[in-house]
Amino acid sequence: MNVVNSFENPVINAHVLKDNVQDNEKIIEYKKLALNSITTSYLKQNRGTDVSKNKFIKLFLDINLDDEKNTYDIQNFFQTTKNRFDQKTHNKEAEYSHLIKLKKEFEMLIKEEDIVAGYVSKSQSWLEEQLLENPSIKQIILELNRSFFDSPHNLSKLIEVVSSIDYNLLTPYNHSLIQSSISHQDIEIQEACIASYEKWEDKENLKFLRHTSFSNDFVKNYADEVIRYLEEIE
Numbered sequence: 001m002n003v004v005n006s007f008e009n010p011v012i013n014a015h016v017l018k019d020n021v022q023d024n025e026k027i028i029e030y031k032k033l034a035l036n037s038i039t040t041s042y043l044k045q046n047r048g049t050d051v052s053k054n055k056f057i058k059l060f061l062d063i064n065l066d067d068e069k070n071t072y073d074i075q076n077f078f079q080t081t082k083n084r085f086d087q088k089t090h091n092k093e094a095e096y097s098h099l100i101k102l103k104k105e106f107e108m109l110i111k112e113e114d115i116v117a118g119y120v121s122k123s124q125s126w127l128e129e130q131l132l133e134n135p136s137i138k139q140i141i142l143e144l145n146r147s148f149f150d151s152p153h154n155l156s157k158l159i160e161v162v163s164s165i166d167y168n169l170l171t172p173y174n175h176s177l178i179q180s181s182i183s184h185q186d187i188e189i190q191e192a193c194i195a196s197y198e199k200w201e202d203k204e205n206l207k208f209l210r211h212t213s214f215s216n217d218f219v220k221n222y223a224d225e226v227i228r229y230l231e232e233i234e
Helices: 010-019 025-045 074-112 122-133 135-148 152-163 173-181 187-200 203-210 217-232
Strands: none
Touching: 074 122, 074 135, 074 152, 122 135, 122 152, 135 152, 135 173, 152 173, 152 187, 173 187, 187 203, 187 217, 203 217
8 A cells, every 4th residue: 555645535544554564764754644644634623522532543542653762652642733733723713813803993994084095094004013013914905805895985995005005015915905896886996996006016917907997988098097107117
């Protein structure tokens, strides 16, 4: 049986670990990898389970992973892996909860503030400060995009804030915001998206503008002007 290619299936891994009698150093390493794969796969489906009482895990308790330097306690291996898995899960849940709190705070700022193009808003300053402390906060941009999609005025304010912050700092979330909003039927939003491409001065964005249609003559003319402007950038 090919040990290396068997890690995806826990049942196959059980046989891999038991049937390989050649306990040389390479085989032992394969067994460790197989155990890790089994444990991770199992824990994703059985959170909060008492490892010591699980019948599936007991299948592996007689497996020999001893080498010249170490003796491996299989049950302890599973428990240790479970503890790490639970800690990572807890950390992710805590981070998600914190992001939800920040999203609500940022959402309220945008709703309450009169954001004017060309001026640094409180919302912009808040987001820039948060980005320095917690870069993962950029994820809330797409959440707010969905929340504001039925509120053109707030969505256009979000676009103004995001497009005013350092271009590379928010990539690719700023791109996703503009690309998902530029086809919105609201003219104010279309104009804000085109203005974002103009501010960013990145010729890579030409392909998006060239392949976007606008029904309003004013917006179409503005898009054509920005296209010509970006084409002239060296």
